[in-house]
Amino acid sequence: MKHDRVEQFIERHNLLDENAVVVVGVSGGSDSIALLHYLWTIKDKWELTLVAAHVDHMFRGKESYEDLLFVKNFCENHSIQFEGISVDVPGFIEKHHVSSQVAARICRYEFYDRVLEKYNGDYLALAHHADDQVETMLMRMVRGSYGQSLAGIPVKRPYNNATLIRPFLCLTKVEIEEYIEECNLSFRVDPSNNKDDYQRNRFRHHILPFLKKENPNVSERFQTLSELLSDDQKLLEDYAEKELQRVLIAKTDTRIVFAINEFKRIPISLQRRGIHLILKYLYKVIPSNIATIHINQLLSLLDHEHPSGILHFPKGLIVTKSYNQCILAIEPKAEKKERVFNPYTLAVPGEVNVASSFSIKAEWIDSIPEKIDGIDFFICYAEEIALPIHIRRRKTGDRMTVKGMKGTKKIKDIFIDKKVPRDERDAWPIVEDANGHILWLPCLKKSAYSLEGHKNEESNSHLYLLLQYISYNKEL
Numbered sequence: 001m002k003h004d005r006v007e008q009f010i011e012r013h014n015l016l017d018e019n020a021v022v023v024v025g026v027s028g029g030s031d032s033i034a035l036l037h038y039l040w041t042i043k044d045k046w047e048l049t050l051v052a053a054h055v056d057h058m059f060r061g062k063e064s065y066e067d068l069l070f071v072k073n074f075c076e077n078h079s080i081q082f083e084g085i086s087v088d089v090p091g092f093i094e095k096h097h098v099s100s101q102v103a104a105r106i107c108r109y110e111f112y113d114r115v116l117e118k119y120n121g122d123y124l125a126l127a128h129h130a131d132d133q134v135e136t137m138l139m140r141m142v143r144g145s146y147g148q149s150l151a152g153i154p155v156k157r158p159y160n161n162a163t164l165i166r167p168f169l170c171l172t173k174v175e176i177e178e179y180i181e182e183c184n185l186s187f188r189v190d191p192s193n194n195k196d197d198y199q200r201n202r203f204r205h206h207i208l209p210f211l212k213k214e215n216p217n218v219s220e221r222f223q224t225l226s227e228l229l230s231d232d233q234k235l236l237e238d239y240a241e242k243e244l245q246r247v248l249i250a251k252t253d254t255r256i257v258f259a260i261n262e263f264k265r266i267p268i269s270l271q272r273r274g275i276h277l278i279l280k281y282l283y284k285v286i287p288s289n290i291a292t293i294h295i296n297q298l299l300s301l302l303d304h305e306h307p308s309g310i311l312h313f314p315k316g317l318i319v320t321k322s323y324n325q326c327i328l329a330i331e332p333k334a335e336k337k338e339r340v341f342n343p344y345t346l347a348v349p350g351e352v353n354v355a356s357s358f359s360i361k362a363e364w365i366d367s368i369p370e371k372i373d374g375i376d377f378f379i380c381y382a383e384e385i386a387l388p389i390h391i392r393r394r395k396t397g398d399r400m401t402v403k404g405m406k407g408t409k410k411i412k413d414i415f416i417d418k419k420v421p422r423d424e425r426d427a428w429p430i431v432e433d434a435n436g437h438i439l440w441l442p443c444l445k446k447s448a449y450s451l452e453g454h455k456n457e458e459s460n461s462h463l464y465l466l467l468q469y470i471s472y473n474k475e476l
C-alpha cells in the first residue's frame, strides 16, 4: 500500500528514470534506512544503480563512527555500493563560526558532490518526509520568509549535474515507522533528535502533535499546499522574469541596472519577485541576510520623490538611485582597494577624479538651486570656509560639527551609525577646508556648514560653494 503510494508519487513527479544512478544520503536513522531499503526493492524493476553516501559528522565520537559502520554493513547485506567518510565537523564549526547544523549540512553536501561525480550520478535522493515538510513550512512562516521559500521543501530540484529528489515527502513519520516494522529493519537513533535545543525539534515535539490532533491528515494537507504554492510561485516567477527583462538597462555578473518608471508600473507582487530574481543573478543563492526589510527599503527608495539616493545592504550590495535608473551592484573587492585614494586639493571651480568610479566637482553659485543633479551634493556660504578644499582619507580622531548638535561628533561614530563596513571606511572621501573643518562625508553626512533645506535669502546676495559627488558606472 505504502509502496504503491511512493511509486505513484515518483511517477507523478517524474522522480526517476530507468537505468538511473541514484546516490542516497543515508544517516543510518529510520527515515534514510527506509528510503534506501525502498529504493532497493524497486531497484530491479527500474534497473537502478544505488550508491549509499554516509557522512560521520564526528559529533558523538565512537558512537557516530558506529553509525557509519552500521550503514556500511546494511549496504554489504543488500549488495549496495557504499561510500562513507568521517569529517571533522566540530573543527569546521570552530574555523568558520557557523552553527552545528549548517556545518553538518555543508560537509554533507560536499561529500554528496564528490560521490555524484565519482559515479556520474543522475539523482541524489534524501529521506525528508511529510512531517519534515510541515515543520519546515511553519518555521519559515514564523521566520517571515516569502515567495518560493514558503512552499517548503521541494520534491525535486536541479542539483549540479544531477537532480535532487525526495520520494518520501508523500509519507508521514508514522508511515515510515510502519514500513520499518513491516520490513523488520533496524536503524540507528541519534539522541540529539530528542533535544529541544533545535528549533526544528521544538516544532516537532510541541506544534506537530497539536496540529495532528486538529487534523490527523495535516501532513498530507501541507504537502499538497507545498506543491500548489510551488506551482503558483513558478508562474509568478516566470511573469516577473518577463517583466524584468523589459525594464533591464544593463546586466553584468556584479551589476544590474533597471529603469525605475517602467519597473514601478509592474504589479507590486512581481516587483518583489523581480528584486529576488536580481539578487539571484548577482549571488546565485539569495543571501539569507538580505531580508524582506531590505526589499522594502529598496522599494521605498524607488518611490521617494528625491531623485537620488544610496543604500548599503549586507554582502556588499549597494543600491543606487539616480533619476530613472536603479543600480544594484556588488562592490568588487578590487574596486574597494582602488577607492583608497591619496589626498587631493580641489580648486573652485574644478573637479577631481577621486577614484575611477567617482569625482567631486566644485563651483561658486549665487543662489541655491531648486534641484541639483548627481548622487549627493553640499552647499555652504563661501565666506564661512577657508580655501583650498582638501579631499582626504580619514585620520584617527577626526570630528565634524553636526546640525542640531552642540560640539562635534566623531567620524568613526558616524561610520558606525550609518553601518559603513570597516573595510570601506578607509576609502571614504572626507572633504575639509583649509582650516581643517570637515565639511562633508559624501553620501553619508553633511556638517553644520551645510545649507541644505535653506531658502535663498532674497535681500542678501550671497556667494555659495556647491560641491557635487558624481558617480561613474564605467561598465554600464
Ligand SMILES: Nc1ncnc2c1ncn2[C@@H]1O[C@H](COP(=O)(O)OP(=O)(O)OP(=O)(O)O)[C@@H](O)[C@H]1O
Pocket (backbone or CB within 6 Å): 024, 025, 026, 027, 028, 029, 030, 031, 032, 033, 053, 054, 055, 056, 057, 108, 125, 126, 127, 128, 193
Ligand atoms: N550523516 C548523514 N550522512 C548522509 N546523509 C545524511 C546524513 N544525515 C542526514 N542525511 C540525509 O539528509 C536527510 C535530511 O537530514 P535530517 O538531519 O533532516 O534527517 P534525519 O533526521 O537525520 O533523517 P534520518 O531519519 O534519515 O536519519 C536525511 O533524510 C538523509 O537522507
